[in-house]
Amino acid sequence: MIKLENVTKVYKTGTRALNGISLYINQGEFVYIIGATGSGKSTLIKILNGEEAASKGKVNVAGTDLTKLRTGRIPYFRRNVGVVYQDFCLLPKKTVFENVAFALEVVSEKTIYIRKRVREVLKLVDLEEKAKSFPNEISGGQKQRVAIGRAIANKPKVLIADEPTGNLDPEKSEEIIALLERINREEGTTILMVTHDKELVEKHKKRTILLQDGYIVADLMEGGYVSHD
Numbered sequence: 001m002i003k004l005e006n007v008t009k010v011y012k013t014g015t016r017a018l019n020g021i022s023l024y025i026n027q028g029e030f031v032y033i034i035g036a037t038g039s040g041k042s043t044l045i046k047i048l049n050g051e052e053a054a055s056k057g058k059v060n061v062a063g064t065d066l067t068k069l070r071t072g073r074i075p076y077f078r079r080n081v082g083v084v085y086q087d088f089c090l091l092p093k094k095t096v097f098e099n100v101a102f103a104l105e106v107v108s109e110k111t112i113y114i115r116k117r118v119r120e121v122l123k124l125v126d127l128e129e130k131a132k133s134f135p136n137e138i139s140g141g142q143k144q145r146v147a148i149g150r151a152i153a154n155k156p157k158v159l160i161a162d163e164p165t166g167n168l169d170p171e172k173s174e175e176i177i178a179l180l181e182r183i184n185r186e187e188g189t190t191i192l193m194v195t196h197d198k199e200l201v202e203k204h205k206k207r208t209i210l211l212q213d214g215y216i217v218a219d220l221m222e223g224g225y226v227s228h229d
């Protein structure tokens, strides 16, 4: 599902954010990416969703060779990859329902299908009763559930989350991880989650990749937290 070979990223500023990384992630896996600030986690995510291009090496996500992808094809590729950010990034003037629907409108789905799928997604993220609320009328945990709903509305093969619990308290973080686990199980979505949350990583053990200065320094199949502070 995800295949990186010898991927290096050097930003225009000269910063080497990733140094010859190789990584294989199978369909249906749920993987944590951890590491100190500046270790390259967000850079790795951006390379996987086509926001940044690798300077060197091969990147293949959901059957697409990103190193050969022309800019015009990026929107089509993005349909295969859902992305969730720490700060939710919802559209403030759209309701919960409309925020999720928007993800389907931009890929020109039919109205009747959109309504059906949005209802299905809102049920999955347990927000049916908030469909008509605006983002400023719901809690942080609920906002993140809307953002996750929006990211999976298109049924992407891969869901990438960059610190989805970063702005949430432990209880809300538990809700989010439970939701991601359900999506992983029920929709078969491959999930990559960047996190700083040691407790979460220890409690919900999964394959864990540790980045340090742009290198993968550990890849633990059994999960478990490696101190990097």
Ligand SMILES: Nc1ncnc2c1ncn2[C@@H]1O[C@H](COP(=O)(O)OP(=O)(O)OP(=O)(O)O)[C@@H](O)[C@H]1O
Pocket: 011, 012, 013, 015, 016, 017, 035, 036, 037, 038, 039, 040, 041, 042, 043, 044
């Ligand atoms: N657009 C950019 N231009 C230049 N340098 C960048 C850019 N984005 C990130 N960097 C640098 O690349 C390195 C890796 O950054 P990255 O954002 O991937 O780290 P991170 O692991 O996500 O950190 P954090 O935990 O703070 O989010 C850092 O040294 C950072 O300053």
Ligand SMILES: [Mg+2]
Pocket: 041, 042, 043
């Ligand atoms: Mg980051």
